[in-house]
Amino acid sequence: MPAGAAALTGVLALAAALAMGHLVAAFVGIGASPYLAVGNSAIDLTPAPVKDWAIETFGSYDKVALLGGMAVVMVLAAVVAGLVSRRSALPGTLVIAVFGVVGGVAVYTRPALGQLALLAPLAGLLAGLAVFRWLHALALRGVSAIGEHEIAPPGADTRVQPADTANRRRFLVGASGVALGAGVAGLGGQLLGQAKNAEGSRQAIGTLRVADPAPPVPDGADFRRLGTPAFLTPNKDFYRVDTALVVPQVRAEDWSLRVHGMVDRELRLDYADLRSRPLVERTITLCCVSNEVGGPYISTANFIGVELADVLAEAGVRPGAEQLFSTSVDGWTCGTPVEAALDRDRGALLAIGMNSEPLPLEHGFPVRMVVPGLYGYVSATKWLTDIEITTWDARRAYWLDRGWAREAPVKTQSRIDAPEAFEKVPSGRVTVAGIAWAQTTGIAKVEVSIDDGPWRPTELSTAVNEDTWRMWRIDVDLRPGQHKVVCRATDRSGYTQTDRRQPTVPDGATGRHTVLFEVT
Structure with missing residues (x-):
C-alpha cells in the first residue's frame, strides 16, 4: 500500500x-x-x-x-x-x-x-x-x-x-x-x-432574593481610569483556574449536597433548600495560588449564598474534626480547615450567586464554596456536591498529593497595573497605579520606589472591607529614559511584604512586583 x-x-x-x-x-x-x-x-x-x-x-x-x-x-x-x-x-x-x-x-x-x-x-x-x-x-x-x-x-x-x-x-x-x-x-x-447543558436551568432561576445584601461599593473604591481594574470584576472577566477540561453540567433541579463524616447528623441539601434559606451577599476577593508576583489570577465579586457556618452548625461538627473534605461533581477534591469554615467573622459561603445573578457555569453553578482569606485550592470548590467533615490524616485532597501545602492563607501582596511593562509613556507627570490585598487583615499602606530611590507613600482608594483588594496610585515627575518602579504593601497587622522571591509552590508566591517602562 x-x-x-x-x-x-x-x-x-x-x-x-x-x-x-x-x-x-x-x-x-x-x-x-x-x-x-x-x-x-x-x-x-x-x-x-x-x-x-x-x-x-x-x-x-x-x-x-x-x-x-x-x-x-x-x-x-x-x-x-x-x-x-x-x-x-x-x-x-x-x-x-x-x-x-x-x-x-x-x-x-x-x-x-x-x-x-x-x-x-x-x-x-x-x-x-x-x-x-x-x-x-x-x-x-x-x-x-x-x-x-x-x-x-x-x-x-x-x-x-x-x-x-x-x-x-x-x-x-x-x-x-x-x-x-x-x-x-x-x-x-x-x-x-x-x-443537555445546565444553562437553561441557570436561566430559569431568575432573581435571587437577598436577605442581607452587601454594602454598596463606595465612590473612590478604584482608580480604573488610571489603569487599575474595576473594583467589582464582571463575571465574564473573572479569572478561571481549574482542572476541568469540560465545564461540568449540573442542573439546579438535579443538584444535591451531602454533609457527613464527623457530624452529629448527616445532611442532604438540594438547591431549593439552599435558596429558601436567608441569602447573604458578601464582597470577596478570590486569588489563585498559581498567581505569580504581579500575576492576573485575582478578581473580586459580590457572592450570594448561605452562611457555611450555619450549615455546619446544623450538622453539628464533632470535636477533633480538622478539615472539610469537599468534592466537586467531576471528582476534584479540596481540604479546608474547619476553623476557617466555622469562623463567622470570616463569612464563608455556600455560594449560589455572583454579581447579582446565578453562578455562571464556569464558576461553579449550581453551588460552590467561597472561604475568604484562603487560596482557592483549599477553599473554593466549584460544582460542589459533597462535604465530609474529617481529619487531615484520614483524607488527602487533590493538590496535597502534588506537592502543595495543606493550609494556604492568602499572602499580603501588591501589583503594578500602570504603566505596563515596557510601555512608552509621555514625559512629565506619570501616574503609577495598581492593586494590593491582605485578606482578613486589610491593607494599611502601599509604597513605591522609583529607580531604586526611597520608598514613597501612595494614595489608597476607599476601603470596602478586609476581604477585598484595594487600589493605589501616585503621580511622579520623570525625565525621558528607562525607569523602574517597585511596589510593596503593608497590612494592618504591620507586616510589610517581603522582597524575597518564592515560587508559587507550595503555598503561594512572594516578592515585590517590578515594572520597567520608558518615558519618551
Missing part, C-alpha cells in the same frame, strides 16, 4: 473512533468522551512543575494547549499506525486496540463517571477497528496497482486498467464517506452535549 493511502487510513480510523466515542458520550455523560477522559487523566498525572509552567505560559488557554498537543500526538500515532500496516492490517489493529484500552481505562478511573460511561470508549474502539480494517482492505485492492506499476520490470504493461481505476475510486469514496461521517458524528455529539 502506498504511504499516503496508509497514513490516511490510520488518521481516518482515529477520527472515526474519537467521533463515535464523543457521540455516545453525549448520552452517557460528556466526560466519558475518550478524548476528554484521557485529557483529564493527563491533567491529573502531570507533575506540578509542568502544570505551573503550562499556566504561566498559556494562562487561561492551558487546556486548549493540552487538547491541541494531544491531537497532534494522536494524529502522528495514527499516521505511524497506518505506515506500519502497509502490508498487513495487524500492526494498525494492535495500535488501535491499545488506544481503545487507554481510553477505557481513562473513563473507568474518572471518579464522576459510572460503569455505563464505558460504552463511549467501547463504541469508539469498535468504530476505529471497523473503519481501519475496511479502508485497509479497500486501499490494498484499489491502490496496490500503483505500487506494482512503480516496481514493474522493464517492458511490462504499466497502463492503469479500468478495474484499478474503479478500485481506487472506491477507496477515495470510502475515505471521503468516513471523513464526512466522523464529522457528522463528532458535531452531533457536541450539539447533543450542549443541548
Whole structure:
C-alpha cells in the first residue's frame, strides 16, 4: 500500500473512533468522551512543575494547549499506525486496540463517571477497528496497482486498467464517506452535549432574593481610569483556574449536597433548600495560588449564598474534626480547615450567586464554596456536591498529593497595573497605579520606589472591607529614559511584604512586583 493511502487510513480510523466515542458520550455523560477522559487523566498525572509552567505560559488557554498537543500526538500515532500496516492490517489493529484500552481505562478511573460511561470508549474502539480494517482492505485492492506499476520490470504493461481505476475510486469514496461521517458524528455529539447543558436551568432561576445584601461599593473604591481594574470584576472577566477540561453540567433541579463524616447528623441539601434559606451577599476577593508576583489570577465579586457556618452548625461538627473534605461533581477534591469554615467573622459561603445573578457555569453553578482569606485550592470548590467533615490524616485532597501545602492563607501582596511593562509613556507627570490585598487583615499602606530611590507613600482608594483588594496610585515627575518602579504593601497587622522571591509552590508566591517602562 502506498504511504499516503496508509497514513490516511490510520488518521481516518482515529477520527472515526474519537467521533463515535464523543457521540455516545453525549448520552452517557460528556466526560466519558475518550478524548476528554484521557485529557483529564493527563491533567491529573502531570507533575506540578509542568502544570505551573503550562499556566504561566498559556494562562487561561492551558487546556486548549493540552487538547491541541494531544491531537497532534494522536494524529502522528495514527499516521505511524497506518505506515506500519502497509502490508498487513495487524500492526494498525494492535495500535488501535491499545488506544481503545487507554481510553477505557481513562473513563473507568474518572471518579464522576459510572460503569455505563464505558460504552463511549467501547463504541469508539469498535468504530476505529471497523473503519481501519475496511479502508485497509479497500486501499490494498484499489491502490496496490500503483505500487506494482512503480516496481514493474522493464517492458511490462504499466497502463492503469479500468478495474484499478474503479478500485481506487472506491477507496477515495470510502475515505471521503468516513471523513464526512466522523464529522457528522463528532458535531452531533457536541450539539447533543450542549443541548443537555445546565444553562437553561441557570436561566430559569431568575432573581435571587437577598436577605442581607452587601454594602454598596463606595465612590473612590478604584482608580480604573488610571489603569487599575474595576473594583467589582464582571463575571465574564473573572479569572478561571481549574482542572476541568469540560465545564461540568449540573442542573439546579438535579443538584444535591451531602454533609457527613464527623457530624452529629448527616445532611442532604438540594438547591431549593439552599435558596429558601436567608441569602447573604458578601464582597470577596478570590486569588489563585498559581498567581505569580504581579500575576492576573485575582478578581473580586459580590457572592450570594448561605452562611457555611450555619450549615455546619446544623450538622453539628464533632470535636477533633480538622478539615472539610469537599468534592466537586467531576471528582476534584479540596481540604479546608474547619476553623476557617466555622469562623463567622470570616463569612464563608455556600455560594449560589455572583454579581447579582446565578453562578455562571464556569464558576461553579449550581453551588460552590467561597472561604475568604484562603487560596482557592483549599477553599473554593466549584460544582460542589459533597462535604465530609474529617481529619487531615484520614483524607488527602487533590493538590496535597502534588506537592502543595495543606493550609494556604492568602499572602499580603501588591501589583503594578500602570504603566505596563515596557510601555512608552509621555514625559512629565506619570501616574503609577495598581492593586494590593491582605485578606482578613486589610491593607494599611502601599509604597513605591522609583529607580531604586526611597520608598514613597501612595494614595489608597476607599476601603470596602478586609476581604477585598484595594487600589493605589501616585503621580511622579520623570525625565525621558528607562525607569523602574517597585511596589510593596503593608497590612494592618504591620507586616510589610517581603522582597524575597518564592515560587508559587507550595503555598503561594512572594516578592515585590517590578515594572520597567520608558518615558519618551
